[in-house]
Amino acid sequence: MLNIRLQKCENCHRQFKWNEIYISFLSGDKQLYCRQCQTEHKSTFRSRLVYYCVCALIIIPLFYFTIYRHDFSGASVLIYFLGIALTSFLFPFCAKYRRFQNDEEITFS
Structure with a gap:
């Protein structure tokens, strides 16, 4: 299921900011x-x-319409970049992060 809210820290429950997730x-x-x-x-x-x-x-569909159909119009290129921008700007809302626990080596003396 798609989570529309930004994720919170699993330790202190502070909500991450959109730009923190996006920059990462x-x-x-x-x-x-x-x-x-x-x-x-x-x-x-x-x-x-x-x-x-x-x-x-x-x-893939945009490549099909621009390369194979030889439609290099400004509208197709604009739609291509808008599609990529939209998905990258929406990524922070869909991203899932899990707390990373660095398991230290246990040595037996």
């Missing part, structure tokens, strides 16, 4: 740190997969 996404970084409690969250594979599938569903 644009930088290619899969981590998101809570500014209040410094808890590290990592994006789930499922949320990244959904985003890439949605982008593919937009890109």
Whole structure:
């Protein structure tokens, strides 16, 4: 199910800001740190997969209409960039992050 609200920190329940999630996404970084409690969250594979599938569903038909049909009009290029921009701007609302627990090695003495 699609979650329209921005996610909260799993530790302190502070809601992440849209720009925090968006900057993390644009930088290619899969981590998101809570500014209040410094808890590290990592994006789930499922949320990244959904985003890439949605982008593919937009890109593939647009490539078909622009390259194979030789329709390089300004309208088709504009629709292409608007589709990509829309999906990237909506990603922070659909992204899922889980708290990352760095399990330290246990050594037996």
